[in-house]
Amino acid sequence: MIAIGIDIGGMSIKGAAVDSNGRVYDKFSMPFVKGEPGERTIQQLAELVKDYIVSQHLEGKIAGIGIGSPGTLDVEKGIVNYANNLGWNDLHVAEIMQQTLSYPIRLTNDANAAALGEAKFGAGKSYETVIMLTLGTGVGGGIIINGKLYEGNQGKGGELGHVVVQVDGEQCSCGRKGCLEAYASATALIRETKKAMYGNKRSLMWQISPEIELVGGKVVFEAAAKGDKAAQDVLNNYIKYLGEGILNYCNIFRPNVVVLSGGIANAGAALFDPLNKYIEERFYGYRATPEVKVVPAELGYDSGKIGAAALFFK
Ligand SMILES: [Zn+2]
Incomplete structure (x- = not known):
């Protein structure tokens, strides 16, 4: 099983395909441009992920796209309610991603994402x-x-x-x-x-x-x-x-x-x-x-x- 994991930060957005053994494929990243509308940032991210999936020959093999974001989130609806460091308010991340990508999208708090990574494949494995x-x-x-x-x-x-x-x-x-x-x-x-x-x-x-x-x-x-x-x-x-x-x-x-x-x-x-x-x-x-x-x-x-x-x- 393979999924895309994305880590949103105040300086850059980074990601990679990861398989269910914790193996990390080639990584991708884009700068986080402060002041740019969040919607535009997520559209650019979606395009980047789409190109990445093609370049890695992973079309049809991806179980979903997981995103870790700072801020207050509604994980059920895939919304960043408020992220002070990113300047995001009520940003419908999953919905915007889905305009470009047909894979399931899941959003979680960045600290939760890191914790799950360590628990599954790192110090807590x-x-x-x-x-x-x-x-x-x-x-x-x-x-x-x-x-x-x-x-x-x-x-x-x-x-x-x-x-x-x-x-x-x-x-x-x-x-x-x-x-x-x-x-x-x-x-x-x-x-x-x-x-x-x-x-x-x-x-x-x-x-x-x-x-x-x-x-x-x-x-x-x-x-x-x-x-x-x-x-x-x-x-x-x-x-x-x-x-x-x-x-x-x-x-x-x-x-x-x-x-x-x-x-x-x-x-x-x-x-x-x-x-x-x-x-x-x-x-x-x-x-x-x-x-x-x-x-x-x-x-x-x-x-x-x-x-x-x-x-x-x-
Ligand atoms: Zn406190």
Whole structure:
């Protein structure tokens, strides 16, 4: 079985044919032109996909076209209700695609697509129930239960970044306070790193990144590994909040595995060892319940494409 998987982003739209073993064919992409009407963008995408299917000799072999998009979606109707980063409002993606392409079209949230990709063919491939968290500018996520993506009513569930881990805590982008996103995103880690640097003028973090405006997510890991106390405090605090968020998912879903993606998930043992220890020591019914391992994602930038295509795989 072969399906087309498409990943819509604020810079470009990328896609590929993917087979039901997770094999990715030649990729295609087009730039995302900001300010262009969404309808025109989707028409161009449909033409691109049509040409691609011909060039790959896949006519008649495609089970469907899966699309992962950021924003608030109505997955049942194939509509992007609102996507701030794309400038899209009430865009009928599936309907516009279908003017050019006669294959079934399915739309899902980009984080859900990535989660499904990792669950089926990446770090979660040996498991039935998988939670994925993407630690980026925000915190996105996806829930796969018994091998199936759980999207909630109209596909609007699975907002794993917006569980509160600190009542009246840090301001979140969603309008509430204390969400996991406000503590576990890369943005939050950088905010806390800068705060710690201002409070500790002799911290090693200043040597690693003398320009505080250029501080990224790696500074704190590098300084902590070299024994810098201020950096270790930031990292421990980060792990505490991320751990508490993951514990909530463990206690609700009891997944086999929790997969982390995004730049921070490349930190390796410095992140995963203390995080797994934090979780092991705390989850409900510890010792009497199955272990939940937290592991890094494996598919990188392909996870969204693969997962969008996997919407058509059993
Ligand atoms: Zn929030």
